[in-house]
Amino acid sequence: MFLRIEETKPKKLIGYSTTTSIAEDKTIMVWKKLMPRLKEIHNAVSADLFSLQIYDFKSLEKFTPLTKFQKYALVEVKDFDSIPEGFEKFELEPGKYAVFLHKGTTQDFMQTTQFIFGEWLPKSEFKLDDRPHFELLGDKYKGHENPESEEEVWIPVK
Template sequence: MTPKIVTIPPKKLIGFSIEMSLLDNKTYSIFSQLMPRLKEITNAKSADIFCIQVYDADYFTNFTPETLFTKWAAVEVKDFENIPNGFEKLELTGEKYAVFLYKGTSEMFSETAQYIYGEWLPNSGFQLDNRPHFEIMGDNYLGHENPESEEEIWIPIK
């Protein structure tokens, strides 16, 4: 599994966020909030859905399954004008990312995460950067339980 290394421009996103841990996973909750309201977003840049994780600077050094972080379900927009009521704004600064293509169910993801953080990153010549991590679920995303489902995993690097 070899990533593409890309530098992206800043991105504007709108959606919903929630504080959670891996042990107290609330991902379903925020996606249940976003998905029925997608039609209200009139300035989306694409139909892609973003799943974003915002970690504190010491998240990975002091990690436990109970360690809290902020999870987002969001859509990239052209600008922050005409934001539907109740939506939150998030800006990504851009910069450099390692982009992995993942195929499988959400249950199978832990093996891929172990490879990315335990094997690829330490041997890559890059360091993890303290910026949001995210996944993009595009046209080939078939749902979290479908083994043929594909998504991009974006890891911030420097």
């Protein structure tokens, strides 16, 4: 499940966001907004998609299904010079990430996060950093309901 530690470079991303929680998951809303408009993005770096979360770092210790966070559906672009109307800009700052492989459905994702935060992180030399978390949905991502789907889970560490 653990793949590697990676230092990211700054990334320019565009897409949509919403405030949500695990209990009232609005993730599908941002993806339904982004996916039909992908063809309008002419300066994408790749076909990879970013599912990104920003948590209130202080609330992570007491995280519950009702804890609110910001959820983004994004595409990396070369620059912000030609952004289609209505898209939000997001700049991902450089930093160190622990990268994990999640294989399976969205329902299986809880097992992956339990491994990361319950086993791997406490036993590692790293601490959670106060930066965005994201999943990279590349060419092996087959949709959130497909048990053969694969995505990389990027957790900010220091």
